[in-house]
Structure formats: structure tokens, C-alpha cells
Amino acid sequence: MQAHAGEVPEYLARLEEAHGELVPLADDVAEFRAALRGDLHAHSDWSDGGSPIREMAEAAIGLGHEYLALTDHSPRLTVANGLSAERLERQLDVVAELNEELAPFRILTGIECDINVDGSLDQTDELLGRLDVVVASVHSDLRADAAAMTERMLAAVANPHTDVLGHCTGRLLIPREQREGRRQRPRPESAFDAEAVFTACVEHGTAVEINSRPERLDPPLRLLRLAVELGCAFAIDTDAHAPGQLDWQGNGCERAVETGVPVERVVNTRPADELLEWSRG
Template identity: 85%
Template sequence: MVAGLDEAELDRRIRTNTLKDLKGIGPKTATAIAQAHEGQVPEYLADLEQGYADEVPAADEIAAFRAALKGDLHAHSDWSDGGSPIREMAEAAIALGHEYLALTDHSPRLTVANGLSPERLEQQLDVVAALNEELAPFRILTGIEVDINVDGSLDQTDELLGRLDAVVASVHSDLRADRAAMTRRMLAAVADPHTDVLGHCTGRLVIGRRQRNGTQRPRPESQFDAEAVFSACVEHGTAVEINSRPERLDPPRRLLTLAVELGCEFAIDTDAHAPGQLDWQYNGCERAIECGVPVERVVNTRSADDLLEWTTPP
């Protein structure tokens, strides 16, 4: 709202105390805008920073953790519900210093996200192969975010899943299933030899997505036996995703801490649907530090060759 004002109009509204007459701007926000416009740190922000200073990891600590990451194992293109072509996503990853990016568009069951049929996925593999020749030494890893079906099976053919570099398995439907049913479903998916990463395990949205009627509703966590599921991840060598999307930040801290205690490995991913979102890994790194995730247990700190050795079933 403020960015749409020219300088003179912004100055006038600050001077006449009428910023709060604009839609969505209340008294506190108006004060913060005025102070920021004067080159000051808004008092509200300063109070927050002071109050939480001891709880938030230092910026250089987060930056060092982020620097250890060599790639991102969860990203979407305009082949499913992403907004940009594969090349643009890859070039954005290169600009961030990544060595690789896993392209994980949705599987066919998720029609609302234009999930890839086996035929379309086959076509995408050819496109990725051609791009990898052009972009070397950077590497686009072939992959998929595959739906975990209600019975725990994966929503793509075994033959195709076996050809992919990285498989992120996620629950996108029946999120309100009872605890026992959801646990059985997730245990089956984690045990599948094709599954490399368990994606956004609770399915929660801490910031609701805008509905057709204009409202925004958060989505609560799915209920499952986290200790059983994370123990199965350790047993089967499946990494638990630390999803860095601001509206997900999944798993919650208490579950992430439990996964650390049980000995899980992790993938810090952005679930990016646009090039700029690939920079969201800082969110995941901050949460990893807060919950005591050892950097050596994060699988995307590995080189592409070492990662592919890990994702290839024995």
C-alpha cells in the first residue's frame, strides 16, 4: 500500500497523521512506517529484537550453516504448480551458489497442482538431460514430489521412481485422518525403497492460504505417531524434510527436536515455486540451529555424487 504512494503523498500522510486511513494500516503500523521513513529502526521492531535476542541464532551462525548446503531437494517449475520454467529455477540456484537443484514437480494424483502423468514426467526427463548439458557443472537432479496415497503407496510407477535422482514423498490429501490411519500411511511410504525424503510431515500451514472468499485460514497439523514415523526414517534411511516455506516451517520445533534425538537425517529444502523462493533456506537453517540439528546430518550438505550414492537403493 505504501509502496504505491509517491514521495510527496507519503510525506503528507505522515505529516497529517493520515497513514492509518489507508486500507490495512493501523496505528502501530503507521507509526512503524513513519519511523522507518525517517531512517530510524521502528520502536516496535527494536522491542522485538531486544526481547528475543537470546532466543534467535546469530546471523553469522545461520549464514555459516546455509553456506554448508550444496543444493535444494524440493523445488517446483511451471510443469506443475510452479510459476517459472525449469531453466529459470536452475539459473536462480546457480546464482545462489548451489551445485545442484532437485526438480520435484507434483505427481499425477494432485490434479489441482497440474501433477505430472508418467508421460509428462518422461518428457521432463529429456528436457532436464538437455539442460544439464548446457548448465554443467551445475546439475538439475531429476525428481518428484510424489503424493503418499491413503494406503501408503506412492503416486507414480515404480519404474519411473527408480529412474529419478530424488524422491520427496508428501501427504497432500485426507490430512484430517485419525492418528492411527495417518501413522500407517506414513510408515508405509517411509519404508518404500524409492522414498528419499519425507516432505512437510505435518502438512500444517501456520499462515493460511487465501481462500476464494478472501479469508486466510491456518491449517492444523496432521496427527500421527511421530516417534514411530521418525524411528522408521532412521531405520530405512529416509531424511526428514525441514521445509523452509514461511507458511509451513514444518516440522514444528518440538517434532524437529524429537527427530534429532531419535537420530534422523534431514534435508533443508525450500519447496520453492518461484526463483526468489530458493533463498528461503535461511529459514530452515535457523530452525535447524534452534533445534540442535548437526550439520553433518543434513543430506544436502553432500556433493551431488555423494548425495546420489545415498539416494540409490542398495
């Protein structure tokens, strides 16, 4: 609302004051960013995003994207208004209608699916099988011991429906505002055997997400370097909850360049049909 009124949003003003003025992307980062054809992790007002699906799609089109995966939360995450199976079914119909209007741009059907404590995914197999992109993420019991968290993540990575392992450490670097006005404290990384999990990602063809949200920047650089070493594929995503946040991919590209991520291993550099061939393979 502040931006619409021609004002500098308070949130942006605070960030600029704390972290300095925005600077253009370095040439190598800008080149990497230009290779991305879409974003595989974004939320709408169907779960905890702030904007309708159409507005998110139109913002992606404005950035030059060819596609955007709509990955609202799964039902277990009630605090984020996660989608029940019935609501997800309705969303699929809405996306189909929008895709007819917005072609050749494509909204890919998807979900950010909670990884349950036992490693299963928080949605029915039938529905997961109908989606274009499944991002599997841990949102609960983040302080579990390393052995338990490793087994949980290994089970999710091995699930044939999982395409992308989302924000793998679950860390929060800086506080962020909560809907009810409380502030969330910085959160340390979850403990797990990263080598085992990333090796499983390679084995099962699951991409490791490079989460571009400023408060996440997940995985940390040391783990990102390990994932590169082990041969992982990657998805550079924004985890956007508002249209303006779709421009955060530059953050992930900076980290990809810094750690030597080969651009050909980033799955969202692929055209939509090729991406879908990968995700359904």
C-alpha cells in the first residue's frame, strides 16, 4: 500500500538504512541471473502470501520469466494457511484458467510440502503426482538431533514426488515481522549429515534449493560448496510471498557464482517443457 501511494515502504527503508544502498549485480552474476527462465518457489494469498496468483504471475512476466511455480504451503502448516487437498484441487482449476489467459507464460502447479517427522510428505500421493513441481521443506521440530533430522530428510529426498529440497538448514539470519506483530528471532541451522543428504539428492535427482530470501540465504556457503562438490543439481528460488520479492533471485545467483555452481546444473535455466520432463522423470 505504501509503494502504491508512491512512498518508500517502511520495510525497504529499514533494510537500506541497515545494509546500505542497493548496488547493481556484478557482470558475472547478472549473466547468471539472465540464464534463469523462472522461479520454482513462490506463494500467493491462498496460503501465507500477500497477493493473488494473477499478480504474482504478472510480476514474473514483468521480470522476463517464462514460468513461475506456485508452491503454496501444505495443510500441516496451519499457521501459514496451508492448503487442504480440497483447496489445492480448486487452485489447480484456477491455475488452468489463468494459463489460458496468460499464455505463452506458464504458471506451474506446485506445492511447498511439509516434510513430516517420519519423512513422509504432507499431501496425498495422488495430488502430488498431478503437480508440476514439489518443493519439500522442513518447518517443524527444527532442533531435532542430527541423526533424526538426517533420516527425515533422506526419506523425503528419496520420495519420487520430491523435486526440490527447500531451504535445507531452516536458518533465519535476521528477525522478520510476523502477522500478529511479534518479531521472530534469528534461528540457527538445523543439524544433519549434509554429505549424506546431498549425496541422496544426486542419487534421486532432487535439486537443492538456493533460497534467495535475505533472511534465509540457505544453504550456507560452506554447505553450498559441498553440494557443488558432490554433483548436486540446484534450483535458485526466491520463496517470494509478494510480487516485489520475485526480484530476489540475484541474491541466490551471487551465492551460486561465489561457490562455483555450474549454470548448467541449475534446473530453472531450462525451458518449461524440459523442466517438466525433468520433474516428472
